[in-house]
Amino acid sequence: MTAEPETLEISRCASCQARFLPTDAPCPRCGSTEREPYAVAAGGTVLASTELVHPAAGWESPHRLALVEVAEEVRLLAIVDGELPAVGSAVRVRLEGDIYRARAEEAPGPERGEGESPRTGAPGASFEPPR
Ligand SMILES: [Zn+2]
Structure with missing residues (x-):
């Protein structure tokens, strides 16, 4: 197995600069x-995100799917590994064959403030998308 890349490949149109999945x-x-x-x-x-109790033949039940927006506003449908992610949560996406798979980002966990940047996730902060 090769090392898991930290990037995802998308395509950019050479003519109009649109970004889309390869x-x-x-x-x-x-x-x-x-x-x-x-x-x-x-x-x-x-x-x-959604969970299918009766997925198509060949898929395990429950079958979890997530619509994920990655960089450049490109959206893709991914199979979820692990628990169903909440809307607005962060996931890692990888391409496996021709199937996208998403897994919830490791929660950073409650960290004791050591006087570092306050940007490292205030505990209890809501993560609602803007309406
Ligand atoms: Zn184009």
Whole structure:
């Protein structure tokens, strides 16, 4: 097994700069077939998640799916490894074959403040997306 990359590959249209998931099809915005691979961080935010009790044949039940937005506002549907992530939570995304898989980011856990930056997650802070 190779080391897990910390990036995710998306495509950028060479003509209109649209970003989209790698595909053999033309650019979904302008139809150009010229695109360049573009690496983004493999982290994303859960937009929606659901659990299927009766998935299609061949899949384990429960089958958890999450709509994840990664960098550049690219969205993808991923199979969830582990517990169902809450909307707005952070996940790591990886590509396995041609299937995206998402796993909840390790919760940093309550840290004792050592006088470091206050940006490291205030305990109890709500994480609601803006309306
Ligand atoms: Zn385009």
